[in-house]
Amino acid sequence: MPPDKAGIIPRLYPSTGSPVNPMPAVNTLRPSACPGLLRIVQALDGGICRIKLAGGSITADQANAVADAARMYAGGVIEATNRANLQIRGIGAEQDALIARLLAAGLGPNNAAGDDVRNLMLSPSAGIDPQMWFDTRPLATQVLATLQNHARFHQLSAKFAIQLDGGEALAMLEHHHDLWLSAFVREGQTLLAFGLAGCPGLDAPVAAVPLDHGHALVVAVLEAFLDLATPEQTRMRHLPVDNVVSRLSLPLLSAQGFKRPASDALLHIGSYPQTQKNQFYVAAIAPLGRLDSLMLQGAAQLASEYGDGTLRFTPWQGVLLPNIERPGAVTEGLAQLGFLCSTDHPLARMIACTGSSGCGKGLADTKADAVQLAALQPGVEAHLSGCSRSCAAAHTAPVTLLAVSPGHYDLYFRDAAHPGFGRLHARTLSIEAAGALLRARPRSNTDD
Template identity: 45%
Template sequence: MPSRDTKPGVLLNRASPPTVLAHAVTAPRSSACPGLLRIVPARDGGICRIKLPGGVLSATQARAIADASTRHANGAAELTNRANLQLRGVRSGHEAALSAALIRAGLGPAAELSSAHATANHPHTTDPTALSCADDVRNVMISPAAGRDPHALIDTTPLCGALLTLLQSDPRFVALSPKFALLLDGGEQLARVDHPHDVWFAASPDEAGVRFVFGLAGCPGSAGATATNSTNASVGEHREANGTGALAAVPPSRVPELVRALLHTFLDLAAADATRMRDLLATRSADALLRHAQRYVDFPLARDASLSHWQRHIAADASLRLGAHAQRDDGTWHVGGQPSLGRIDAATLRQLAALAQQHGNGMLHATPWQSVLLPDIATTAVPAVLAKLSALELACDPAQAITHVIACAGSAGCAKGLADTRSDALRLAECLPAGVDVHLSGCPRSCAAAHRAPYTLLAVAPGRYDLYRRDGRPGFGQCVAPQLTIDEAAALLARLARSTPHA
C-alpha cells in the first residue's frame, strides 16, 4: 500500500462521499459556549471568548483587545483554562461592533479571515453562522513553551498549525461541539497534561526519532508528580476514569490524517446529543472506534498492547510558568507572571504588549493556568522584565498563594453562582497554606477548571462552601466538610496539608 505520509503544513484530502456514513451527524451541535460571534448573556453582561491559536497573540492584537474591552465591555480580559481569552460585561447593543473589531485584528478563524474582513465592511458578504462554526472548532492545546522548552522532544507549533487548518477547512467538522478539543503534547516540562481532552497526542522517543502516542477522552500518562507540581498527581486518575490510556502511536507526519479519521469516526457514530468523545466511549469500545477509523486511513490502526503502561518521559512542572526559565536556545529565557485570578485590565494588557515588544519577540503566550508568558527574553533583560511584571501586580513566584487559587465568576457575574467566589478566593489566598491548590466553584458546573484540583470549595450559599478532596472518584472527590466559611476552610486546609503534604 503506498505511503501517504504528509508534511505537517499540507492539507489532507477529504474523505470521499461513500466513506462518510449516510446517517452521520452533519448539523452543528447546539451550544451555550461563548465565542467570537456568539456572545452569551450573563449576570454582568455578555461574554465573548477569543480563541488564540497555540495560545499566542501579538502585541498589536493585545492592544486591539484592550481597546475593544474598554469600548464595548468591562475593560478587562480574562485568561481561560484552555489558554484563550474572554471578555465579560459586553454591553447590550455592542455585540456586533465588538466581534467586528476583534475580527479586524486578525483574531477570527484563519480560513475565513479574508471574508471576515469583508464582513466588517459589508455585513452581507459572509455568513456569520459559517464564521462562528469555523471559530468553534479551533480547539488545539499545546505547551506555552512549545518550540522553546529544552526538554521537548519535538516542536509542536507547525503541527498545531496544520491541525487548526484541518479543523477549519473540513465543512463537516462544524458539527463538533465547541467544547470538543485536542491536546498536542511535545514532551515539554512546562505542559498541562492533567486537563482531559477528547483526543490527545503525546510525543515519545522512538528509534526513528519521535512518534506520537495517542488516546481518547483523557490525559497523557505521567512519569510521576513532583512536589512543585501537585496538580500533576491527578493525571493517572483522569486517564483511567475518563479516557482510554495510550492506544497506539504514529509518526508526526500521520497525526493530521489520524485526527481527521478520528473526528469523522466520532461524527459517524455519535448520537446527535453526544458532544464529547467520552459520550461515544460510553456506548462503543475504543477498539471499535479504531476499527471504524481504519476506513479513513491507509496505514494499520489498532491498539498497541505494549503501550498499556506508557508514561511521559518527564514529569510536567506547572511552576515553570512563573518567573524566568532558560529556553532551548542559549541566552534566551521565557518570563512568566500570573494576574490575580487570571484577570488583566486593559491598561495592564497594553503594558504587557509594550514589554513584549521592548524585550521579547512582540508576542504574548497565554497559558492554561491563567497566566502569561513572554518568550525570547535576552539574559540581560530578564531582571527588568521580572521587575515590570511585579510592578504590574503579576505573581512571578510559585510560593505566592494567589498562584494556587482559581475561581469562576461566581454570583457577581453568573446567575448560577451561589457565592461571590472571586472575592472569597482573594480572601482565602491571604491565609492559604503554602503549596495547596484550591478551586472555588460557584456551582457544580466547574467552569473555571476542566481538571480536578486537589481541593475544591463548592459554593452552597453566600460565604459558605463544601470542601472536597480529590480521591479518584468521579466529580470533585470526597466531601470532607460541609458548610464552611472561608476562614474555617483555610484552617481545615492547613490541617489537611500538614497530614497529607503532597495532596
C-alpha cells in the same frame, strides 16, 4: 500550499489586518451556550466574548486590540481561560463594534462556522522548550486549518477539544481532552501516542502513529467520532473507545515505551532558559484568571520591548513572554502590572470561577472568597467553584470548595477513588472554617 490529507487547502491566519473571509452575521451560527468570538453570550455582568488563540499565541498588536475592545465596548475585564484563550466580559450594547475590532486585528476564524472548533491546546513553551521532542506548531497550524475548513468538523461541539503535546517540560497534562496526542521516542523514531477522552498525564494511550501521520490520525479520529455519534453524543467520552479505534483506517503502532514524565517544578511561573541559546521565557499568572486593559497592554509593551512582539497565554490562566534576553526586567515589569510572578504569592495556586458577582448560576462570590481564603491560608492549592459546572478547572484540584450558599462551601479533597471533585470532607463551611481546617491539616493530606 498543497491540500492536506482531508483534501483541504489550509489557509493561515494573517497576523494583522483584515480577516481572510468576511464574517457572516452572528445569527447564522449554530446555537450553542458557549461564547465565541462571533457569539456574545449574556451573563449577569453583561456579554461574554471568547477569543480562541492559535496555540495560546497572540501578537502584541492583537493584544492591544483586545485591550482596546474591552475598554471601549465592555467593562474592561479580560479573562485568561484554562484553555489558554482570552475572553472579554461585561460587553454592552456595542457588541458588533467589539467583534469588528477583533476581526480587524486578525483574531477571527478562517470562516464563521469554524470559530467554535478552534480547540487545540499546545504547551505554552511549544518550539522553545529544552525538553521537547519536536516543535508542535507546524502540525498544530495544519490541524487548526483543517478544523476550520473541513465543513463536517463544524458539527463538533464547541467544547470538543484536542491536545498536542510535544513532550515539553512546561505542559498541562491533567486537562481532559476528547483526543490527545503526545510525543515520545522509540528506537530513534519520534512517535505520537494518542488517547481518547482523557489526558497524557493520567491515562494510558490507545496506540501510536509515526509523527508524520499525526494530521491524518486527527482527521481519522474525528471522522470516526462523527460517523458513530448520535446528536446527543457530543463528546468522546460518550462513545466506547474500541468502537472509534476500530474505524480508524490508518495503520496503528503499539504505544509500548510511552511514559509521559511530568515536571515537579512550577514552570508556569518565573523565568526559564529556552532551547535557543541566551533566550528565556518569562511566565506569570493573572490573579484568579483576571486582567484588565492596562495589564494586557503593559504585557504587550514588554513583549515588544524585550521579546519578539508575541505573547502566549497558558492553561494556568497566565501569560508567557518568549524569546527574552533580559528576563529580570520583564519579570519586574509584569509584577508592576499586577501579574503574579512568584509561587510564594498567596493567590498563586488559587483558582476561582466567576461566581455570583457575574454568573447567574453562582451560589457564592467565589473570587472574593478566594482572596479571603488566600489571606487565611496562603499557598493552598484550592479551587472555588460557584456551582458544580466547574468552569474554572478542567482538572481536579487538591482542594475544591463547592459553593452551597453565599460565603459557604462543601469541601472536597482530591481522591482517585472519587471522580469529580474528589472525596467530600465537610459540608457548609464558612471561609474562616475552611481556612482553619486546611491550616490544621498536614499538607501531605491535601496535596496528593
